[in-house]
Amino acid sequence: xxxxxxxxxxxxxxxxxxxxxxxxxxxxxxxxxxxxxxxxxxxxxxxxxxxxxxxxxxxxxxxxxxxxxxxxxxxxxxxxxxxxxxxxxxxxxxxxxxxxxxxxxxxxxxxxxxxxxxxxxxxxxxxxxxxxxxxxxxxxxxxxxxxxxxxxxxxxxxxxxxxxxxxxxxxxxxxxxxxxxxxxxxxxxxx
Amino acid sequence: xxxxxxxxxxxxxxxxxxxxxxxxxxxxxxxxxxxxxxxxxxxxxxxxxxxxxxxxxxxxxxxxxxxxxxxxxxxxxxxxxxxxxxxxxxxxxxxxxxxxxxxxxxxxxxxxxxxxxxxxxxxxxxxxxxxxxxxxxxxxxxxxxxxxxxxxxxxxxxxxxxxxxxxxxxxxxxxxxxxxxxxxxxxxxxx
DNA sequence: TTTAATATATGACCTTTATCATATATTAAA
DNA sequence: TTTAATATATGATAAAGGTCATATATTAAA
Numbered sequence: 001x002x003x004x005x006x007x008x009x010x011x012x013x014x015x016x017x018x019x020x021x022x023x024x025x026x027x028x029x030x031x032x033x034x035x036x037x038x039x040x041x042x043x044x045x046x047x048x049x050x051x052x053x054x055x056x057x058x059x060x061x062x063x064x065x066x067x068x069x070x071x072x073x074x075x076x077x078x079x080x081x082x083x084x085x086x087x088x089x090x091x092x093x094x095x096x097x098x099x100x101x102x103x104x105x106x107x108x109x110x111x112x113x114x115x116x117x118x119x120x121x122x123x124x125x126x127x128x129x130x131x132x133x134x135x136x137x138x139x140x141x142x143x144x145x146x147x148x149x150x151x152x153x154x155x156x157x158x159x160x161x162x163x164x165x166x167x168x169x170x171x172x173x174x175x176x177x178x179x180x181x182x183x184x185x186x187x188x189x190x191x
Numbered sequence: 192x193x194x195x196x197x198x199x200x201x202x203x204x205x206x207x208x209x210x211x212x213x214x215x216x217x218x219x220x221x222x223x224x225x226x227x228x229x230x231x232x233x234x235x236x237x238x239x240x241x242x243x244x245x246x247x248x249x250x251x252x253x254x255x256x257x258x259x260x261x262x263x264x265x266x267x268x269x270x271x272x273x274x275x276x277x278x279x280x281x282x283x284x285x286x287x288x289x290x291x292x293x294x295x296x297x298x299x300x301x302x303x304x305x306x307x308x309x310x311x312x313x314x315x316x317x318x319x320x321x322x323x324x325x326x327x328x329x330x331x332x333x334x335x336x337x338x339x340x341x342x343x344x345x346x347x348x349x350x351x352x353x354x355x356x357x358x359x360x361x362x363x364x365x366x367x368x369x370x371x372x373x374x375x376x377x378x379x380x381x382x
Numbered sequence: 383t384t385t386a387a388t389a390t391a392t393g394a395c396c397t398t399t400a401t402c403a404t405a406t407a408t409t410a411a412a
Numbered sequence: 413t414t415t416a417a418t419a420t421a422t423g424a425t426a427a428a429g430g431t432c433a434t435a436t437a438t439t440a441a442a
Contacts, residue, residue, distance in 0.1 A: 002409040002418050011419085029220035030306045033400060044400085046420045054400070110353040111302045115221045124357045151367050152347055152374035159350020160343075162301040166315045176342050183343035187374070193388050193439040202389085223429060235430085237390045245430070 012050050013064075014040045020061040024108035025100055028058055028116060059119050065105055066127045071134050085138040086191045089184055092157050093177045098164040106131065106154075107161035128154070135188070143189030153184045203241050204255075205231045211252040215299035216291055219249055219307060250310050256296055257318045262325050276329040277382045280375055283348050284368045289355040297322065297345075298352035319345070326379070334380030344375045 018040040022031045033054055034044045051057040066072070070091060075084040091097060092104065100108075106128055113124045132150055139145040160180040164173045185191040209231040213222045224245055225235045242248040257263070261282060266275040282288060283295065291299075297319055304315045323341050330336040351371040355364045376382040 002411085002416075004410075007409090008419070027218075027220070027302065027306050029218075032398085043421050045402090045422065048401070049419065106354070109302060110350075110357065111218065111300060113357045114216075115218050118359070121357050121359055125359070125363075128354060128358070147366070148370040148373050151370035152351075155350035155354060155367065155371050156343055156347040157350075158354060159301075159346035159348075162353060163297070163319060163346060163349060166301065166304045166312050167319070168309070168312055168316065172316075175338070176346065179339040179342035180346050182339050183378070193386075193441085195440075198439090199389070224431085225429075234391050236392065236432090239431070240389065 008050075011040075011042070011046075015042070015047075015050055015057070016061045016064040019057050020065045020105075021100070021103070023058060023061060023112075024103040024105065027109075027112045028054075055117060055120075058116065059123060062105055062109070062120060062123045062127075065103075066123065066130070069104065069127070070102055071104075071131055075138075081138045081141045082143075082189075082191055085135065085188065086185065088135075088138075089157065089181055089188075089191065093160060093181045093184070095170075095173070095177070098161055098173065098177070104158070104161065107158045108165070110158065110162050139188055145188055149187050153187050156180050156184055199241075202231075202233070202237075206233070206238075206241055206248070207252045207255040210248050211256045211296075212291070212294070214249060214252060214303075215294040215296065218300075218303045219245075246308060246311075249307065250314060253296055253300070253311060253314045253318075256294075257314065257321070260295070260318070261293055262295075262322055266329075272329045272332045273334075273380075273382055276326065276379065277376065279326075279329075280348065280372055280379075280382060284351060284372045284375070286361075286364070286368070289352055289364060289368070295349070295352065298349045299356070301349065301353050330379055336379055340378050344378050347371050347375055 015036065019031075019036050022036060022039060033047055036054075036057065037044050037047050047057075051060065071088060075081065079087075097103065105124065109124070113120050132154055135153065136145070136147075136150050139150070157180060160176055164176055167173050167176070206227070210222075210227050213227060213230060224238055227245075227248065228235050228238050238248075242251065262279065266272065270278075288294065296315065300315070304311050323345055326345065327336070327338075327341050330341070348371060351367055355367055358364050358367070
């Protein structure tokens with residue numbers, strides 16, 4: 001028996017990780033299968049041993065990213081829910097995020113998903129609902145945010161990041177991110 | 192001299208209009224030149240008599256849409272600034288808008304623009320700043336919204352529409368739109 | 383009714399790219 | 413050190429699509 005069981009699995013994860021990075025940066029049509037594979041030191045030939053096609057990879061990489069997202073991280077024990085929520089907002093509305101460090105698919109793939117298949121949309125929806133639930137859960141322990149407030153905050157921060165990516169002036173971007181950070185914190189009860 | 196001066200101009204506008212509709216619906220790569228032309232009763236051959244290429248059309252259609260956008264419409268005389276702003280929000284956060292009736296490029300092309308050239312991004316930025324200015328102007332006459340509030344509201348409504356397009360459950364979409372309508376109105380001083 | 387200028391259509395080209403068939407390389411076990 | 417199973421690479425194919433050269437159609441003026 002050649003190769004250990006974990007080898008293919010590791011390669012697969014490498015592809016998924018790299019694919020998510022590329023897809024969020026350039027969109028489904030902006031990346032070639034070749035590019036996807038060379039980006040992790042492989043060639044296109046090996047691709048179909050791992051995935052049935054480009055669309056399948058797109059969907060899988062989305063699911064992969066969802067499960068390893070920062071928002072689904074569990075809160076460290078030594079800080080309060082409120083403080084943790086503040087940190088999540090800080091990270092989400094940061095230049096690092098806008099520049100593609102651990103990109104959130106909700107912001108980076110917002111319009112890209114529209115032209116993808118149903119499965120991609122369902123995954124997107126699941127991630128979106130997960131985000132709302134996460135924020136809702138954290139707020140419930142210290143305040144009493146209603147659904148309107150949660151939904152408007154997620155739209156705000158997703159929108160802010162999506163918009164920021166297209167603005168080239170960093171000053172404008174910073175202002176936008178700071179503004180949304182303040183308003184989102186206020187809506188969520190002084191975070 | 193064949194053809195009247197206005198003929199080509201009318202055709203050009205027809206192409207621009209139709210192109211904007213298609214680009215917002217399916218993204219730059221999701222539409223072919225063939226499709227763009229057949230959508231207004233022409234064939235691809237005629238295309239290059241009007242535009243230097245697909246990218247050029249994308250940029251021009253974006254500018255065209257910007258100049259004919261609802262947000263740049265002037266307010267009717269018989270209603271207040273506040274009421275008019277309310278109507279703008281109603282329209283923006285409506286199912287019609289989400290379904291592609293007079294689509295706002297800020298929401299519909301948010302991530303699509305990222306892979307386009309500098310010119311497209313500049314146009315996007317201009318439209319974005321115009322939207323902020325418009326809302327700012329209307330609010331100043333009855334209230335005293337600061338920049339943070341304006342910027343967070345535009346992110347919110349743009350984000351809401353972008354997200355809504357990917358959610359298939361209409362109930363969820365309606366809830367989201369209504370929530371953002373309420374919160375945006377509140378932030379803008381009870382609109 | 384011609385005609386010249388312009389608009390539009392047709393056909394072809396060439397590049398890109400997803401996909402697949404086949405060949406080669408790799409590695410754990412015998 | 414073989415060997416069999418699996419992973420990866422190479423080469424080929426075919427389709428799609430942007431672009432352009434050329435042909436045809438249209439129309440205002442002569």
